[in-house]
Amino acid sequence: MPEEKFDLASFKKVGMIQQKQLDYFAMRLRAVAGDLTTKQLRKIAEVADKYGKGEVHLSTRQGVEIHNVHHTNLEKARLSLEEADIKMGACGPRVRVIVACPGSATCKWGIIETKKIAHELDAKYFRQDTPHKFKIAVTGCPHNCAKATENDVGVMGGILPKWEKEKCIDCGLCVNVCPTQAISKKDNEYILDIKKCIYCSICTSLCPVSSWVIAKKGYTVFIGGTMGKIPRLGTRVRDLVEDKEELYELIDKTLKYYQKNGRKKERFGRTIDRIGVEKVKKEIL
Amino acid sequence: MDFEVKKKIDLHGVSCPMNFVKTKAALEGINSGEILEVILDEGDAILNVPRSVKEEEHKIVKVIPCDTTYRVFIKKK
Numbered sequence: 001m002p003e004e005k006f007d008l009a010s011f012k013k014v015g016m017i018q019q020k021q022l023d024y025f026a027m028r029l030r031a032v033a034g035d036l037t038t039k040q041l042r043k044i045a046e047v048a049d050k051y052g053k054g055e056v057h058l059s060t061r062q063g064v065e066i067h068n069v070h071h072t073n074l075e076k077a078r079l080s081l082e083e084a085d086i087k088m089g090a091c092g093p094r095v096r097v098i099v100a101c102p103g104s105a106t107c108k109w110g111i112i113e114t115k116k117i118a119h120e121l122d123a124k125y126f127r128q129d130t131p132h133k134f135k136i137a138v139t140g141c142p143h144n145c146a147k148a149t150e151n152d153v154g155v156m157g158g159i160l161p162k163w164e165k166e167k168c169i170d171c172g173l174c175v176n177v178c179p180t181q182a183i184s185k186k187d188n189e190y191i192l193d194i195k196k197c198i199y200c201s202i203c204t205s206l207c208p209v210s211s212w213v214i215a216k217k218g219y220t221v222f223i224g225g226t227m228g229k230i231p232r233l234g235t236r237v238r239d240l241v242e243d244k245e246e247l248y249e250l251i252d253k254t255l256k257y258y259q260k261n262g263r264k265k266e267r268f269g270r271t272i273d274r275i276g277v278e279k280v281k282k283e284i285l
Numbered sequence: 286m287d288f289e290v291k292k293k294i295d296l297h298g299v300s301c302p303m304n305f306v307k308t309k310a311a312l313e314g315i316n317s318g319e320i321l322e323v324i325l326d327e328g329d330a331i332l333n334v335p336r337s338v339k340e341e342e343h344k345i346v347k348v349i350p351c352d353t354t355y356r357v358f359i360k361k362k
Contacts, residue, residue, distance in 0.1 A: 108336070173348045176355060177331055206335050208345040 006071060013127065015089030016074055019067065025074055026057070027066040028089035029081065030126075033100035033118040033138070034062030036086075043084035051077040061135070062099045063089055093264075095125045095134045095255070099147075103140035103157070110140035111157030111201060112219060120248075125255060131262030131271075134255070135226075142200040142220075149234040152258070152268040153251055154222035158199030158240055162215035163190045174203045174212055199240060218242040223254055223280075224269035232269040235277055237285065253284045286347060290358065291319040297354050301329050305337045312343060312361050320346065321359045331355050 008018055015028035029044065036044070048056050048066045051073040057065040069077055078088060089097050098121050101107065103114025117138045125136070138155045139146035148154025174183045174190060182196035183203060190211075199220065203212040218240030225234030241247045257280065262271045272280050294311045296304045304325065311321050325331050335345055338359055347358040 169344075169346060171345050171347050171358075173335055173345055173357075176348050176350055177335070202332065206332070206339065208335070208339055 009092065011074075012092040013090065013094065015091050017091050021068075023071055024067075025069050025071060027052075027069055027074070027077060027081075028059070028091060029064045029066070030087040030089040030097050031063055032098055032122045033115045035115065036064065037084075040084045040086050043081060043086060047077050047080050050080070061097060063097055090127050093132050093134075094130055095128045095136065097126070098122045098136045098138065099151075100138040101140050101146040103138070107140055109143055109201065109205070111159055111217060112138075112140055112155075114138040114140045114146070114157070117155060117244075121251065124248075128255070128259075130255070130259055132265050132267050134258065134268065136251075142198045148220075148225070149222050150225045150227050150231075151222070151234065152224065152226065153254055154225055154234050155247065155251075156220045156222065158218065158220045159201045159204060159214045160194075160197065160199055160216040160240060161192060161201070161204050161212045163192065164211050164213055165189070167209050168211040169209050171208060173206055173208065177202050177206055216240055216242065219244070219247045221247065221250055223284075224267075224272040226267045226269045228267075230270075232267075232273070234269075235272065237281055250284065257284050286358070288320050288346065288358070288360075290322045291315045293322040293324075295324040296330065296334075297324050297326055299326075299330075301333045302337075304330050305334050308334055308338065308359070309341070312359065315361055317361050319361055321361065323357045323359060324351075325355050325357050327353050327355065331357075 017026045019026055044064055048054055051069045052066045053068040057067055059065055098118040100114040100118040103112055104110035105115055121136055135151040136153045137146045137148050137151040139148040140157045142158055148156040175185055180196045180198055182193045184191050204214055220240060221238040222234030223237050226232050258268045292311055292315050296307055308323050315321055325334055342362045344360045346360050349356040
């Protein structure tokens with residue numbers, strides 16, 4: 001049987017996934033935060049031409065995959081990719097390649113340095129074994145382009161706004177653009193309903209006279225999000241953590257908690273639901 | 286309203302970024318300190334145009350919701 005020719009588990013660990021054409025593999029590459037240089041793209045094209053079928057597949061997690069590589073060419077293809085510093089991705093029960101939106105590097109709405117955080121988390125956790133797959137996403141703001149709420153751990157930049165009366169010209173733009181109607185006007189005062197505010201920065205960015213200012217800026221953390229067979233949005237466990245080290249400590253505790261308490265083939269969200277959100281929060285916060 | 290509207294353009298149905306291009310062109314036709322009234326759609330238009338207007342240092346002085354559109358009054362820098 002062809003399956004017995006390979007140690008499929010160790011292949012999966014480095015992102016080499018057996019196709020239904022059993023002698024052929026998909027090579028999943030590691031593009032942290034979805035970034036590759038043009039030099040790397042050229043190398044990928046070269047390898048796909050030489051060892052694949054001249055095609056690449058873009059995955060839903062910002063990854064690039066070279067499909068249809070014969071198993072006898074896998075090592076040659078991998079070494080060739082390494083020449084351009086392209087590393088292999090991951091598959092199976094472990095921490096996957098970390099996705100991120102461009103964040104404050106180039107996006108007008110970006111609040112946090114998503115790429116930097118993704119790289120730092122990648123350096124620390126990539127390929128660590130977990131009970132089931134473990135996905136991390138970093139998104140720059142509550143527009144949530146990188147879908148922090150659909151990942152086992154999601155980090156989202158955010159700001160808490162504050163109204164400064166003396167600068168306000170009473171134009172009313174903030175009331176009309178706030179996506180959650182968290183801002184209202186009462187007796188010549190603009191009031192923020194903190195329960196409704198999603199920390200999106202639309203008011204502070206748009207206010208023509210900067211009457212809405214940033215009172216606090218930080219990282220909001222979601223845990224246990226997943227799509228797949230049984231979708232579950234992440235549970236918001238912390239709002240606007242200001243200190244990056246504190247954020248990293250929380251992520252570290254969260255991952256360790258899952259590694260200790262998760263059952264085999266049980267996504268983190270299911271673990272949380274089985275044990276109870278409050279109990280999990282108590283352990284990780 | 287305690288200001289005089291110098292010019293008025295209806296950008297209902299005009300999508301981004303053309304709505305801002307047209308806003309900018311209309312602002313070219315008035316003098317510094319004068320007011321342009323723009324009708325903008327809800328959704329992307331009311332989010333994007335005010336942001337671009339701010340970046341160009343013009344100032345929105347009033348926003349009045351009007352069904353699915355907004356009447357936006359912009360003071361030219």
